[in-house]
Amino acid sequence: MAGAEGAAGDVMEIQMGPSHPASHGTIKFNLRLDGETIVDVEVEIGYLHRGFEKMCEQGTWNHCFPYADRLNYASPILNNVGFALAVEKLAGVTVPERCQYIRVIGGEISRLTDHLTCLGMAANELGAISAGFYMLEAREFLYDLVEAMTGARLTVTYCRLGGVMKDLPADMEERTAAALKQVRRILADCDRLLSRNRIFYDRMVGIGKLSRADSISYGLTGPLLRATGVPYDVRKAEPYLVYDRIDFSVPTGTSGDNYDRFMVRMAEMEQSMRIIEQALANLPEGPIAITDPRYFLPPKQEVYGSIEGLMNHFKLVIEGQKIPPGEVYVATEGGNGELGFYLVSDGSGRPYRVRVRPPSFYGMGAVGEMLRGHMLADIIPTFGQINMIGGECDH
Amino acid sequence: MTVEALLDRVAALVPGATPLGGEAARGQAVIVLERRALPAALETLRDHPETRFEMLSDLTAADYLGRTPRFEVVYQLYSVSLNHRLRVKVPVPEDDPVVPTAAAVWKSANWAEREVWDMFGIRFAGHPDLRRILMYPEFEGHPLRKDYPVDKRQPLVPERDPITRPWYPHRSGAA
Numbered sequence: 001m002a003g004a005e006g007a008a009g010d011v012m013e014i015q016m017g018p019s020h021p022a023s024h025g026t027i028k029f030n031l032r033l034d035g036e037t038i039v040d041v042e043v044e045i046g047y048l049h050r051g052f053e054k055m056c057e058q059g060t061w062n063h064c065f066p067y068a069d070r071l072n073y074a075s076p077i078l079n080n081v082g083f084a085l086a087v088e089k090l091a092g093v094t095v096p097e098r099c100q101y102i103r104v105i106g107g108e109i110s111r112l113t114d115h116l117t118c119l120g121m122a123a124n125e126l127g128a129i130s131a132g133f134y135m136l137e138a139r140e141f142l143y144d145l146v147e148a149m150t151g152a153r154l155t156v157t158y159c160r161l162g163g164v165m166k167d168l169p170a171d172m173e174e175r176t177a178a179a180l181k182q183v184r185r186i187l188a189d190c191d192r193l194l195s196r197n198r199i200f201y202d203r204m205v206g207i208g209k210l211s212r213a214d215s216i217s218y219g220l221t222g223p224l225l226r227a228t229g230v231p232y233d234v235r236k237a238e239p240y241l242v243y244d245r246i247d248f249s250v251p252t253g254t255s256g257d258n259y260d261r262f263m264v265r266m267a268e269m270e271q272s273m274r275i276i277e278q279a280l281a282n283l284p285e286g287p288i289a290i291t292d293p294r295y296f297l298p299p300k301q302e303v304y305g306s307i308e309g310l311m312n313h314f315k316l317v318i319e320g321q322k323i324p325p326g327e328v329y330v331a332t333e334g335g336n337g338e339l340g341f342y343l344v345s346d347g348s349g350r351p352y353r354v355r356v357r358p359p360s361f362y363g364m365g366a367v368g369e370m371l372r373g374h375m376l377a378d379i380i381p382t383f384g385q386i387n388m389i390g391g392e393c394d395h
Numbered sequence: 396m397t398v399e400a401l402l403d404r405v406a407a408l409v410p411g412a413t414p415l416g417g418e419a420a421r422g423q424a425v426i427v428l429e430r431r432a433l434p435a436a437l438e439t440l441r442d443h444p445e446t447r448f449e450m451l452s453d454l455t456a457a458d459y460l461g462r463t464p465r466f467e468v469v470y471q472l473y474s475v476s477l478n479h480r481l482r483v484k485v486p487v488p489e490d491d492p493v494v495p496t497a498a499a500v501w502k503s504a505n506w507a508e509r510e511v512w513d514m515f516g517i518r519f520a521g522h523p524d525l526r527r528i529l530m531y532p533e534f535e536g537h538p539l540r541k542d543y544p545v546d547k548r549q550p551l552v553p554e555r556d557p558i559t560r561p562w563y564p565h566r567s568g569a570a
Contacts, residue, residue, distance in 0.1 A: 046529035053514075054538055058545055089421060216449045216475055219503030230475060237478050326419040329471050329482060331452070342469065344457055357453040357471070365506035394529055 010034055018047045022380050024121050025390045027364070029379060036376045041368050045361075048390035056354035060320025061087050061161055062297075064354060069155045071356060072392040075114035075335035076156050077106040077146070079392075084159035085240055086330035086341035091161065091295055091323045098286040099163050100241045104279045105176075106149060106158060107241075108272040112183065113142050114335030114387075115223075115265045115272075122262065122384035123194055126203050131193045138186040141179040148175055161321055162296040163289020173280050180273050187269060195263070204259035208370040208382035215256060218369075219362035222337025223264045224386065228256035234333040246278050261385040295321045320349025327353075336360050336387050358392040396445075398424045401479055404445050409436045415484070425482040430468075433485065433495040440472060440481070441500055448472035448481060451497065454507035456487075456515045460541035465489035466517055470497070487517055496522040514539035 017028035026047035032040040052071065056064040068083040069076040081103045088095065095103075116139040124132030143153045148169050150156040158165050169175070194200050210220070212228040225232055233250045235243040251267035253260025290296050293312050302309030325347040331340040337359030344353035363386040370382055396404070401424050402414040411432050415425040428436055440448045452471040459465060466487040473480050487494055496519040497504040508519040509528040516537035519525060527534060533552040536543050 046527075046531070049529040051538065054543075054545060092421070213449075214502065217502040219450055219452060219501070219507075221452075232475050324418070326421050327425075328421045328423060329453075329480070331473075331480075338452060338473075340453055340471065342453065342455060342471065353457045355453070355455045355457075355469075361506065361510075362503050365503060 011039055016379070018044070022125055023383055024125075025383075025388050025393075027383075027388065027390070031376070033376060038371050038374055038376060038379070041371050041379075043364055043367055045364055046394050048394040050391070050395070052356060052395040053354050056351050058350075060317075060349050061323065061351060062316075062321070064351065065159060066155065066157045068356075069157055070391050071358065071395060072114070072335055072339075072360075072389045073154060074117045074387075074389055075107075075110035076154065077103075077110040077150075077158055078114070078332070078334050079339065080157065080159040081107045081241075082330070082332040082334060082339045083341055084161060085332060086328060086343050087161050087323070089328045089330050090326060090343050090345055091321065093162055093290055093292060093295060095163055095290060096287045097242070097284050099288045101279050101283045102149075102164050102168060102288060103159065104241050104243065104246070105168070105172075105276050105283075106146075106164075108275045108279075109142050109145055109149075111272045111335050112269055113139050113146070115269050116142070118335075118384065118387040119190075119262060119265055122381060123190070123200070125380050125384055126200060128194060128197070128200060131190045134186050134190055134193075138183045141182045145172075145175060145179050148172070160289065160296065162292060163287075167288050168283075176276060176280055180276065183269075183273065187266070191266060195266070201259065203378075203381055204262060205257060206255075207258045207374055207378045208261075208385065209255060209257040210366060210370050211256065214369065215366070218366035220337065220366060221359055221362070222334070223261050223268065224256075224337065224363055226250065227253035227260035227264045229254050234331050234338055238331065240330075240332060242279070243275075245282070246275050248275050248278075258381050258385045322347060322349050331357070334359055336363065336389070336392070356392075356395055358395055360386060360388045360393045361395075364388055364393055396477070396479055398422060401446075401481065402426065405440065405481065408439055408443055408446065412436070420482075423482060424480060425484060427484050427486065430485050430487065430494050434497065434500060437470070437483070437497050437500045440483075445477075446481070447474045447477050449475050451501035451503045451507070452480075454497070454504055454511065456511045456517055456539075458515060458539065458541045463488070466492060466515060468494050468511065468517060492517040493520050494518070495520050498522055513537070516540065 012033045014031045018026045028044040030042040052067055055067055068079045071079045116135045120132045120135030147153050150158045215225050215228050229252050231250045231252050236250055248271045251264050253264050297316055298309045298312050303313040323345040325345055327344040329340055329342045331338045340357035342355040346352040405426055406412050406414055411429050412426040415427055440446045450473045452473045454470050456466055456468045464486040468485045468487055470483040508522055511517050512525050513527040513530050514537055
């Protein structure tokens, strides 16, 4: 913390971050303060820039899946699914029905972990440490499910072009029922602890407000936009996978402040659990991946047992999937909003251009306007509700 | 509205818009626009009751090295009220990589254009604050250009002294 030379009048200039104990994420706020009131704030991002888009151009399409995981590491399966759907649209393939259901289940589990991380941390940072830990406990039950599904807890790389890596475990339904029971119990506790807690309420209501028109103009999507009352959810607006066969609602708020963002996320978690239960109940039997040899790796038995399988494997790994030239933009509903991928193929086995539309990048673009006129201490809950994930925002 | 109907409407509304159909667009609505049509055409698309693209979902660019014009700036528009999408592509030549800014049309264009400047070196004329956003000011080159080597090293930069080189943009004027 240091004041700059020649600060005008009573305005004090302070840098907050890039590594600040109260903000979970490397980001810098250049503040101009009048007392404790924020006169102006300029946000500096990019501390977690890892060249996602450049790296994707170096490998084959399948090489990008692990990178996609690491965009929003609070909801890796959603990123995986979003990228897989974009590549499949470009390649013109449709995955089998069972795979679509599995992706919905995995994606919604990821959405739950994303919202739990966001809300748990937000509560934690406002002093409600126990609620924060309860939510992490709930997340732990879900990570166990993710581990049973994918073999990994965080960076799962579950999807492939044309399918998923492996089928659900046989006892997935019982495991899920047990886990969701725990999650519901914990969420009910957290709801009682937070939603009508005087301190929490006063810190959240009316803070970080952004009008509906401004939110749209800033490109806010997901819970941030829905908190202003716009029911825009990609799952409903342009249903993908099997979301059109599942009954769920899109919770919205009214005022677009931090409290509404919190409540929208809380309500969305119940909807996600309903989606998971319906998808598991209707899960059809069948293959979990396409068998098109141009795009999907053959099973290991064939690779080691037949010359065709070996050649097929070799060509796919060395040369990549040769997707016909063209371009697509495919949007899916990520944890924080519209997660879009703009892909360009030139017909070689490598992506020509991969662009991710990171929802929290646009959220951070609006943070200056959200915070102006509020108090210094309001930065933390507002930043928490935007749920900036460094890997995604800075790609 | 179907993709064809939307493209017909857009072609009628925006003079000089070339619809890009066929296999390459994979059934999505895409138009190509000259850059001189720019802020006006985007404003029309935002405000006209039949298009109403209130949201600029994303703005990015692509580098087609070896092709003329070399760059393409890509706008992903979305209409929240009418629920349709449109992609607007604007070719940009290598020797004069400037495009009029859309920051006055959509607020999300502000940061997105900074990122395109940072990554591709395409300037946006009239942008209120065109600085690098993901990279640091001393970074040399534009990393997403196809002729930027993936393993290129950057020179070390001296530590920034906040007194002689203040961080606040209104004073620093850093590029």
